Amino acid sequence: xxELVIVDTGCANISSVYxxxxxxxVEPVISADAAIIKQAERVILPGVGTAKAxxxxxxxxxxxxxxxxxxxxxxxxxxxxxxxxxxxxxxDVACLGLxxxxxxxxNAAGLRLPHMGWNTLHSISQHPLLKGFTAQDYLxxxxxxxxxxxxxxxxxxxxxxxxxxxxxKDNVAGAQFHPERSGKVxxxxxxxxxxxxx
Amino acid sequence: xxxxxxxxxxxxxxxxVVKGVQFRNHEIIGDIVPLAQRYAEAGADExxxxxxxxxxxxxxxxxxxxxxxxxxxxxxxxxxxxxxSVADAGKIxxxxxxxxxxxxxxxxxxxxxAELNATFGQQCVVVGIDSFFDVASGQxxxxxxxxxxxxxxxxxxxxxxxxxxxxxxxxxxxxxxxMNQDGVRQGYDLAQLKxxxxxxxVPLIASGGAGTMxxxxxxxxxxxxxxxxAASVFHKGIIQISELKAKLIADGISIRx
Numbered sequence: 001x002x003e004l005v006i007v008d009t010g011c012a013n014i015s016s017v018y019x020x021x022x023x024x025x026v027e028p029v030i031s032a033d034a035a036i037i038k039q040a041e042r043v044i045l046p047g048v049g050t051a052k053a054x055x056x057x058x059x060x061x062x063x064x065x066x067x068x069x070x071x072x073x074x075x076x077x078x079x080x081x082x083x084x085x086x087x088x089x090x091x092d093v094a095c096l097g098l099x100x101x102x103x104x105x106x107n108a109a110g111l112r113l114p115h116m117g118w119n120t121l122h123s124i125s126q127h128p129l130l131k132g133f134t135a136q137d138y139l140x141x142x143x144x145x146x147x148x149x150x151x152x153x154x155x156x157x158x159x160x161x162x163x164x165x166x167x168x169k170d171n172v173a174g175a176q177f178h179p180e181r182s183g184k185v186x187x188x189x190x191x192x193x194x195x196x197x198x
Numbered sequence: 199x200x201x202x203x204x205x206x207x208x209x210x211x212x213x214x215v216v217k218g219v220q221f222r223n224h225e226i227i228g229d230i231v232p233l234a235q236r237y238a239e240a241g242a243d244e245x246x247x248x249x250x251x252x253x254x255x256x257x258x259x260x261x262x263x264x265x266x267x268x269x270x271x272x273x274x275x276x277x278x279x280x281x282x283s284v285a286d287a288g289k290i291x292x293x294x295x296x297x298x299x300x301x302x303x304x305x306x307x308x309x310x311x312a313e314l315n316a317t318f319g320q321q322c323v324v325v326g327i328d329s330f331f332d333v334a335s336g337q338x339x340x341x342x343x344x345x346x347x348x349x350x351x352x353x354x355x356x357x358x359x360x361x362x363x364x365x366x367x368x369x370x371x372x373x374x375x376x377m378n379q380d381g382v383r384q385g386y387d388l389a390q391l392k393x394x395x396x397x398x399x400v401p402l403i404a405s406g407g408a409g410t411m412x413x414x415x416x417x418x419x420x421x422x423x424x425x426x427x428a429a430s431v432f433h434k435g436i437i438q439i440s441e442l443k444a445k446l447i448a449d450g451i452s453i454r455x
Contacts, residue, residue, distance in 0.1 A: 015294035019269045049319050118201040118454040138454040142321040183276045
């Protein structure tokens with residue numbers, strides 16, 4: 001049984017997530033095999049690209065029901081987080097529906113898009129994943145779509161408007177920023193995920 | 199609040215970091231991986247690696263160093279040089295780079311920008327532009343093959359037209375390298391950056407000319423760029439990133455401490 005499986009979504013940059021986990025002393029397994037994913041202690045759903053392409057890849061690999069049935073801690077990163085919600089307006093596609101919510105174009109109120117760079121969080125809730133996080137911490141974001149804030153937001157970010165930076169429900173959570181590219185602060189989120197007890 | 203980015207640029211040739219003056223006379227600065235690691239730990243917000251020989255001499259270049267960087271670096275990094283196709287870019291991104299930057303190949307085949315956008319998403323696609331002020335015409339013009347002095351040539355593009363075109367094709371970020379200023383440490387080309395800023399809806403990165411900490415304050419406050427790229431002032435230890443960040447914060451610039 002693997003300690004941590006990174007779902008091979010068929011998107012390009014899985015290596016950076018793989019190396020970030022490895023730097024924390026855990027050897028991740030990258031897999032698109034439903035049996036291996038089901039048995040993992042923890043699962044990371046990465047993702048770069050568009051929601052439509054990613055959902056297409058997951059369907060092609062016959063992974064949708066597997067991901068929907070996971071009981072262990074699950075972390076979606078960037079697009080992977082968006083896929084956890086019910087629906088994305090990016091390509092008008094149904095997502096995994098693990099956390100209620102909608103992905104909409106980020107309302108940047110005239111600011112430049114994509115929202116690219118280091119930004120801070122606010123409305124940070126008490127959650128094991130956010131242990132040690134403060135409003136002074138900077139995380140690296142790259143995106144043009146975002147999850148609309150709701151009761152499932154664990155932290156928000158502001159860029160023109162508020163959007164959900166971290167979401168969570170039961171055993172499933174997601175981060176819009178890239179913890180694998182957010183220096184020591186990002187590593188803290190990944191470490192918190194590795195220590196998350198349900 | 200979104201922070202302005204400080205971006206050390208490492209020009210790479212044959213696996214070593216090099217730096218020239220106005221794109222010439224390259225000297226070796228050091229090995230890639232330890233330098234990259236040092237910059238990440240010192241507080242760099244992002245790194246850019248330019249394989250400066252790749253575009254100009256047409257050979258297949260060993261890019262295995264990209265993976266070695268991805269293993270140790272926990273900040274975003276971009277790879278430029280010699281990326282001529284979607285397949286080339288895919289390999290770089292697979293090895294762990296966050297973005298690819300194209301320059302001469304985009305001038306040879308502008309459609310490559312659209313193809314990269316469609317395949318990997320806008321956020322991966324950076325277009326580098328080498329812009330030179332032509333005194334005779336009073337215009338900024340785009341140059342290509344700037345990695346090799348013997349092949350460097352003027353294109354038919356005025357810089358402002360090319361900036362509009364690459365955005366139309368789907369670029370996610372533009373690095374504007376002001377060649378007149380490169381390596382001479384007399385300050386960023388504020389007039390040019392300001393005029394391009396007005397035309398640029400995607401993140402704009404200033405490149406070429408950083409010599410003092412005040413130059414960074416000026417480029418952020420005057421030209422409103424999203425990031426400032428520099429090489430020699432960092433490589434030669436003229437500016438320490440921690441001191442620079444403290445000054446920029448004191449000057450009221452939004453910076454990640």
